[in-house]
Structure formats: C-alpha cells, structure tokens
Amino acid sequence: MILPMKLLLLTMEFPPQFGGVAEYYGRLVEHWPNREEAIVVLQPADALAKKRFFKWPFIHRALNRAIREKNIDLILVGQILPLGMSAYLYFLLNRLPYAVFLHGLDFSLARRNVWKRFLSKLILRSAAAIICTNNFTAQAVKDAGLGSESKVFVVHPAALLNWEASPGFSxxxxxxxxxxxxxxxxxxxxxxxxxxxxxxxxxxxxxxxxxxxxxxxxxxxxxxxxxxxxxxxxxxxxxxxxxxxxxxxxxxxxxxxxxxxxxxxxxxxxxxxxxxxxxxxxxxxxxxxxxxxxxxxxxxxxxxxxxxxxxxxxxxxxxxxxxxxxxxxxxxxxxxxxxxxxxxxxxxxxxxFNWPGQAVKLKLILEKIFAAHQTIGCK
The missing domain is CATH 3.40.50.2000 (Glycogen Phosphorylase B;)
Incomplete structure (x- = not known):
C-alpha cells in the first residue's frame, strides 16, 4: 500500500502569473486527484528577484525550510535552472528524491553553454524522473543520454475553455x-x-x-x-x-x-x-x-x-x-x-487532453518513484 505523498512544487511560474507554464502547473495542482496529498507550492520569488548572482544559497534556504515545515517526501522542480540545482544539492545531502519538468525551450537553454550543460547533466542524471510536456522534448533528453525510457515520461498540457468567463460579447x-x-x-x-x-x-x-x-x-x-x-x-x-x-x-x-x-x-x-x-x-x-x-x-x-x-x-x-x-x-x-x-x-x-486525466497520469508516475524510494529506505 502506498501512503499519501507529501509533494512540493518548486517553481518560478504559477498562477496568478500568465503563460502556458504557469497554467500547466496551476491546473495540475487544481485537479490533483487526492486532496489528502495537496501539493505545497514554493515560489522563491524574493531570492530570484533580489539576487542576480549566486541565487542557489537563497533558494536552497527557502527549500530547506519548506521541506522541514511540511515534512515533504518528493520535490517537483518546475525549472531545471536555476531551481534544479537546489533540489540536486538537497538530494546529495538528504537523499530526498526529486522529479524535473521540461517543456522544450527550457531544455534548449539548459544546453546553451558548457557550464549549463554540466549543471543540467548533474541535475537530470540524479533526478528520479524527468517529466516532459511533449514527446519531442522527451526524445531530445534521451538522445542526449540524460534519461532512459524508464525515467523519462510525458504528461501533456490539457485544454480548457471557460465559456462562462466573460459572457455578453457579440x-x-x-x-x-x-x-x-x-x-x-x-x-x-x-x-x-x-x-x-x-x-x-x-x-x-x-x-x-x-x-x-x-x-x-x-x-x-x-x-x-x-x-x-x-x-x-x-x-x-x-x-x-x-x-x-x-x-x-x-x-x-x-x-x-x-x-x-x-x-x-x-x-x-x-x-x-x-x-x-x-x-x-x-x-x-x-x-x-x-x-x-x-x-x-x-x-x-x-x-x-x-x-x-x-x-x-x-x-x-x-x-x-x-x-x-x-x-x-x-x-x-x-x-x-x-x-x-x-x-x-x-x-x-x-x-x-483533459486536466483531471493528466493529473492522474502524473500521480501514477510519482507513486512509482515514491514506492521505489520507500523500498530503498526500508533496506
């Protein structure tokens, strides 16, 4: 039996911010199938806004505090850089598993130069799972040797039209x-x-x-x-x-x-x-x-x-x-x-391509990660 997971989403983009990435995370959290597993969302906005360089220590401090206070079992990383580095460092110190989301352009940017390629390689190879929003990006990750078939998954965005949002236009x-x-x-x-x-x-x-x-x-x-x-x-x-x-x-x-x-x-x-x-x-x-x-x-x-x-x-x-x-x-x-x-x-x-279905798909992926981590922890 899999116990309820305590999840933390570490992201720079989340509603009420606009954009496809913010909506993607917002809808998955909104439609999460198990209310006992409400996802904690952490946006280290202050650290990102005030610190142009050496952001990791400030992000890591916020992450460490949230994990302790909420007793988190699994970290979901919304942006591979710079947030993925904090999850990677926490994993090295505490063996807490994490999964990384990739959308497309973010992966291209993470491969932009030698230093970023080195960091993204560390982050992705230590991740328990890599969640891509499309097969094109998933294949690029596998072609780069950064994830196997058993580690790379696809959870597509979904469509939602709110016809009742602003009635009366003609x-x-x-x-x-x-x-x-x-x-x-x-x-x-x-x-x-x-x-x-x-x-x-x-x-x-x-x-x-x-x-x-x-x-x-x-x-x-x-x-x-x-x-x-x-x-x-x-x-x-x-x-x-x-x-x-x-x-x-x-x-x-x-x-x-x-x-x-x-x-x-x-x-x-x-x-x-x-x-x-x-x-x-x-x-x-x-x-x-x-x-x-x-x-x-x-x-x-x-x-x-x-x-x-x-x-x-x-x-x-x-x-x-x-x-x-x-x-x-x-x-x-x-x-x-x-x-x-x-x-x-x-x-x-x-x-x-409906949000409840995509949320269930993600939950099943994360349950496998959580179960494997529990098994390792019991040995």
Whole structure:
C-alpha cells in the first residue's frame, strides 16, 4: 500500500502569473486527484528577484525550510535552472528524491553553454524522473543520454475553455462591420516562430478563391511591427480582409473561437540567440478543437502531438505559402470536412487532453518513484 505523498512544487511560474507554464502547473495542482496529498507550492520569488548572482544559497534556504515545515517526501522542480540545482544539492545531502519538468525551450537553454550543460547533466542524471510536456522534448533528453525510457515520461498540457468567463460579447462590440463571412482565425504570441508571416504571405492566393473569407489574428508581441509591414505590402483588397486584434479579453477570444471556421498556426523552428526555439506542444490547437474548429499546423516540434492529421485537422510538411494556401482552401471548399475534423477534434481534446486525466497520469508516475524510494529506505 502506498501512503499519501507529501509533494512540493518548486517553481518560478504559477498562477496568478500568465503563460502556458504557469497554467500547466496551476491546473495540475487544481485537479490533483487526492486532496489528502495537496501539493505545497514554493515560489522563491524574493531570492530570484533580489539576487542576480549566486541565487542557489537563497533558494536552497527557502527549500530547506519548506521541506522541514511540511515534512515533504518528493520535490517537483518546475525549472531545471536555476531551481534544479537546489533540489540536486538537497538530494546529495538528504537523499530526498526529486522529479524535473521540461517543456522544450527550457531544455534548449539548459544546453546553451558548457557550464549549463554540466549543471543540467548533474541535475537530470540524479533526478528520479524527468517529466516532459511533449514527446519531442522527451526524445531530445534521451538522445542526449540524460534519461532512459524508464525515467523519462510525458504528461501533456490539457485544454480548457471557460465559456462562462466573460459572457455578453457579440459582433456589435467589434469596431468593424462583420457581414456574413467565413473566418480564418489565428491566436498566439506575435513572435516569428508562430508562422503568422507565412499565413499573411499565403492570403493573396487564398482570397482569389475565397472572396468571402476574413483573417483574424489575435495576440501581441515583438513581431507585430514586422507583421503589419507585411500586411501593408499586400494588395489593398487583401488588406481590408485582415484584422489584427491585438491582446483581447477572454470574452472576445471566446467569441472568435465560437464564430470562426478554420484555425491556423503554422509554427516552425527558429534560432534565437543561437538557441533552437520551437512549439513544444501548442495548447491553442486543442482549444480551437474544443470550440469545434478544424486546425492547421506544420510538422515542427511537438505540434504533431497536438494535431492528429486527417482527424482533428491538417498537419503540413512545410510552411511554404503555397502549401498553406492549399490547406486553407481544402478546408474552405469542404464544409463536410470542416465539420468532421471539428467534431473529431473536440472529442479527442475532451477524452485525451483533459486536466483531471493528466493529473492522474502524473500521480501514477510519482507513486512509482515514491514506492521505489520507500523500498530503498526500508533496506
């Protein structure tokens, strides 16, 4: 019999902070299946904010105090660096097991130079488990020789749409008239790897065969100026069908998810300051599926795990404008396919990517670690 575990999540990101990583941890804690095992969350914010260098001693002090006060059995590390080093040092001194979460870019950053590669190697090889949010990152860890099949696990993010969050938004609230037209929708942070520039480049080809289509882009970010410049170079009749909505309320986001016809985000791998940046998973594809939309993406990073090509949408082999245009027009001209992909995608998102299910999956992984540690401790 496995006794209730006392878990501590050591993380720099957690609600009410925004972002996919913060939501991932927040939802897992919220949906943890055993209330007797409520997860203690430790955010050493003061140490991280005030100390630019030599943060480990201050983080370690906060960790040590929390473990003693809460009688913790297992540490969950939210960020491999710098937090993983504190869990590693505590393990060396006290043999308390820990598991490390990896999302994608964090692993790339941890391999950025010789010193970080050395530290990440120490941390991951001593970890009881490595929990990745996608198979792409899990395979990268195994290829680097930092974790075996029995040690590396995948617990995907899940999708959740709160339709009741901000009711009342309607077309009357839009600053432009929206006649009865079909809508191509994109939602995401405006950075190059999201591929919105490729969508804009494909639209002149699309609009020739889909004159009643609008393109709505929701999101903000450093790439906005470049994207607006690309739009300004398109023919005038194309520009008037493209709307940049910026950062919007939950109510408006939900409005477009409910009232669009196709979702697209052709993410790609990009090198930023010499670091490979990629879409670790793409929870927004599942959100669009939950809203009943067929989705379009490109085979890159973990996108192939979020989109099941031919079932929930289309997974493209490349992000050339012609390839993207063909995919959009394929769905535009086939309402039956749109409806089928939307229906199948919704069922897949509900059944395979829900937070209670992912929390149970993580709990089973951690129970194995805890049981093994108890067995070793009894010898």
């Amino acid at each position: 077309a009357a609230d839009l600053p432009f008239s929206r006649p009865e037209k079909k809508v191509l929708l994109s939602i995401g942070r405006l950075v190059p790897r999201k591929g919105f520039d490729r969508v804009l480049s494909a639209l002149p080809l699309v609009f020739k065969q889909a004159p009643d289509l609008l393109y709505i882009l929701i999101g903000a970010g450093p790439d906005q100026f470049r994207l607006e410049k690309i739009r300004s170079r398109l023919p005038a009749d194309c520009q008037e069908k493209i709307y940049f909505r910026g950062a919007v309320s939950t109510a408006e986001k939900n409005y477009w998810l409910k009232n669009s016809d196709i979702f697209i985000m052709p993410s790609r791998e990009e090198k930023v300051l010499g670091i490979k940046d990629f879409e670790g998973f793409g929870i927004v594809y599942l959100e669009a599926n939950l809203a009943g939309l067929p989705v379009i993406g490109v085979q890159s990073g973990g996108v192939g795990e979020a989109i099941k090509s031919g079932e929930s949408g289309l997974l493209l082999p490349d992000d050339r404008p012609k390839t993207i245009a063909r995919a959009i027009l394929d769905l535009y001209h086939s309402p039956e396919k749109r409806a089928l992909f939307g229906r199948q995608g919704r069922e897949r998102a509900r059944n395979d």
